[in-house]
Amino acid sequence: MWLRVVTRPEGSTDGVRIARPWIWAGTIPLALALLIGCASVNPMPFQEFSKSAQDIRTGADKVLETDYEMARERMLRNAKTDPGTAIKQLTIDRAVGPQGEVKDFAWTTTGEPLFLTIRRYRRGVDDFNSVLVAYAQGLANLAGPVTMTNEQVTEMASNLTTNAKEAARGLQLDVNQDKLALFSTVAVGAFQQYLVSKQRSDLRKALVENQEWIVEVSRLGGEASKNMATALWQEFLALQNDMNAKIATAGAGARPTAIEEKIALNEKFVDQLEALKTLDNAYANVPTAHAELSASLQAGPFSLESIRELSALGKRLERLYQKLKKQDAGGS
Amino acid sequence: MMATTSSGEQRQIIGQLQITYSKGNDLRVSLLLADKAPDAQTVQKKNRVLEQQIDGLISRLLDQWGVDAGSVIEDGRKRNRQLQGMIRDIENQIDVANKVIKAIGFIDDAIATAKKILVKLA
Numbered sequence: 001m002w003l004r005v006v007t008r009p010e011g012s013t014d015g016v017r018i019a020r021p022w023i024w025a026g027t028i029p030l031a032l033a034l035l036i037g038c039a040s041v042n043p044m045p046f047q048e049f050s051k052s053a054q055d056i057r058t059g060a061d062k063v064l065e066t067d068y069e070m071a072r073e074r075m076l077r078n079a080k081t082d083p084g085t086a087i088k089q090l091t092i093d094r095a096v097g098p099q100g101e102v103k104d105f106a107w108t109t110t111g112e113p114l115f116l117t118i119r120r121y122r123r124g125v126d127d128f129n130s131v132l133v134a135y136a137q138g139l140a141n142l143a144g145p146v147t148m149t150n151e152q153v154t155e156m157a158s159n160l161t162t163n164a165k166e167a168a169r170g171l172q173l174d175v176n177q178d179k180l181a182l183f184s185t186v187a188v189g190a191f192q193q194y195l196v197s198k199q200r201s202d203l204r205k206a207l208v209e210n211q212e213w214i215v216e217v218s219r220l221g222g223e224a225s226k227n228m229a230t231a232l233w234q235e236f237l238a239l240q241n242d243m244n245a246k247i248a249t250a251g252a253g254a255r256p257t258a259i260e261e262k263i264a265l266n267e268k269f270v271d272q273l274e275a276l277k278t279l280d281n282a283y284a285n286v287p288t289a290h291a292e293l294s295a296s297l298q299a300g301p302f303s304l305e306s307i308r309e310l311s312a313l314g315k316r317l318e319r320l321y322q323k324l325k326k327q328d329a330g331g332s
Numbered sequence: 333m334m335a336t337t338s339s340g341e342q343r344q345i346i347g348q349l350q351i352t353y354s355k356g357n358d359l360r361v362s363l364l365l366a367d368k369a370p371d372a373q374t375v376q377k378k379n380r381v382l383e384q385q386i387d388g389l390i391s392r393l394l395d396q397w398g399v400d401a402g403s404v405i406e407d408g409r410k411r412n413r414q415l416q417g418m419i420r421d422i423e424n425q426i427d428v429a430n431k432v433i434k435a436i437g438f439i440d441d442a443i444a445t446a447k448k449i450l451v452k453l454a
Contacts (some may be wrong), residue, residue, distance in 0.1 A: 082380065114387040223339055227393050230343050233350055234390055238383060241357035245376075248364040 015329055041200055045296050045304055046136075046143035048311045053136035055314030056221075056282050057129035062321040063275045064122035064228060066268075066328065070235035071115035077242065088181065090111040118231055125224055128167035132217060132286070135160055142194065142203060150192050157188045168220050202295035207290065214290045221283035229276045236269045268327050275320040282313040339394050340402035346389050348408025352413070352442040353382050355415045359435050362423050371432050378439045386444030392453050399449055406443070411438050 079086035088111055094108035138156050141148060148156070190206035243265060247258045288306035295302040337345075356379040363372035418435040422428050 073432075078380070085384065111388070112391060113382075114390060117391045223394070226343060227339070230346055230393065233347075234383075234386060237350055237354050237357075241354070241360070242381070244357060244361050245364060330417050332374045 005069065019021075041143045041203065042147075042296060043140065043143045045293055045307050046140045048304075049293060050133075050136040050140040052282065052289070052307075052310045052314035053129070053133045055317050056279060057126065057133050059275055059282075059314075059317030059321050060125050060129055060225070060228070060279050063232070063272055063279070063325055064118065064125060066272060066324055067228065067232050067235055068118045068122055069117050069328075070239065071113070071231075074115045074235060074238050075115055083285055085111075086113075102231055102237075113232065114231070121224075121228070121231070124167055127163065127226070128221065128224065131164045131167060132221070134163075135214075139207075142191070148193060148195065153191045153195065154188055157191075166216060188285050200297040204294050207294040207297070211287065211291060211294070214287075216289045218283050218286040221286070222280055225276050225283060226278040229273065232269075232272055232276065236265070236272075239265060268324070271323055271327070275317060275324065276319065278313050278316050280298055282310060282317065285310045285313060335408045337397035337399050337401045342389075342393055342397055342423070343404065344405050345399075345401060345408065345445075346386060346393070348405055348412065349361065349382065349386050349389070349442050349446055351412045352415060352439060353386060354380060355412060355419060356382065359419050359422065359432075362419055363432070366422065366425070366428070367426070368432075375432075375436060375439070378436055378443070382439055382443050382446065385443055385450065388450050390448055392450070395453055397449060399451065399453055404445060404449075408442075414438060 075086060075089070089109065090113070092107050092109055095103040095108040097103055134156070138148070138160075190202060190209050194202035194206055240262075243258065243262045245264060247255060278290045285306055289310040292302065292304055292306050296304065356375055360375040360379065361374045363369075363375060415435055415438045418431045418438070421431045422435070
């Protein structure tokens with residue numbers, strides 16, 4: 001059988017350590033003492049963008065929660081017939097460094113069960129999406145009736161860059177460091193200029209300068225959603241395999257119940273997959289929606305089609321999330 | 333030096349292995365329905381090993397794989413087509429004993445493919 005040594009660094013409990021951006025995002029509105037009018041900016045598209053980012057985060061977390069539960073149940077199911085593998089997967093040992101030295105706080109396992117990987121991934125995805133939420137919330141604040149200080153904008157840039165990189169690393173995503181660093185290097189000045197001038201053109205300039213950053217964030221989100229689908233398929237196929245064998249071997253009396261269970265599994269899986277597809281579409285829509293935010297600050301006509309599309313995808317995710325929650329509560 | 337394997341190619345490789353895994357179960361169910369429980373159990377055991385290998389690959393998704401993805405994916409497609417043919421013959425009671433052995437061989441191929449990638453990553 002396949003064995004992999006998974007070693008966690010000292011001081012790490014689960015492999016993903018990150019300053020959680022939502023804490024920072026939540027403090028901004030409270031810290032805003034200055035209330036400066038900004039009548040020239042229409043806040044609606046920015047609020048829609050911000051709400052959609054929140055829906056993306058919630059939807060992704062729900063899908064990974066159900067995936068985690070399925071993977072954990074599979075391990076327990078398999079352990080009934082194969083206790084040896086379960087014991088190996090769950091045994092934690094002392095970690096040893098490259099020179100053979102025993103590490104004080106690090107630990108190691110052989111062949112980490114997939115549900116633990118998914119648990120880490122879930123945390124990483126949430127952190128990653130929180131970066132998008134924090135950015136969108138920051139924009140909504142800037143476009144709204146309240147404003148931010150220079151220090152808060154600098155802190156926002158620094159947190160977004162650090163957290164995006166950390167979250168992407170936690171997800172094992174192939175990060176373009178230069179693109180993710182763009183936020184802090186070019187956009188801060190433009191945002192600060194906007195704070196002074198309150199001119200739409202300055203806010204627009206800041207958004208345009210962030211476009212490449214948002215494209216990279218969107219690309220990484222798309223990768224994460226496709227990886228989530230691969231992990232979800234694995235859980236579905238394993239459960240399907242067991243259920244099909246159960247249907248094949250069940251007596252005539254027990255067969256309808258076994259088939260009902262399979263139908264329920266299919267329905268839940270189709271919803272989960274639909275949620276991931278919606279999430280993938282939403283990520284793909286983010287750069288265009290972001291570009292429309294910039295365009296909305298220009299004189300003359302502009303389209304909000306992608307923002308509306310993103311908002312619709314967010315609402316769809318929310319509906320699927322509620323449905324999955326109900327299915328879980330119903331035990332299917 | 334071998335080029336690195338893109339994340340899309342990695343997902344394709346895993347997807348082909350998942351199809352083999354799923355077909356392995358189709359085979360198991362066909363054997364159960366044909367009243368060949370011992371053969372079904374053999375297939376189930378092989379499939380469980382394949383399941384663990386795929387779990388390992390999913391855990392390593394987006395590590396630097398460095399495999400010739402094109403040939404691995406093409407081999408996977410070919411394997412799955414042939415495996416499907418074996419399952420069809422077994423369902424139609426054509427040369428069942430021989431086809432079961434061959435079908436199990438395809439699952440072994442999938443296990444070997446996954447192991448080879450995991451050894452490279454170790």
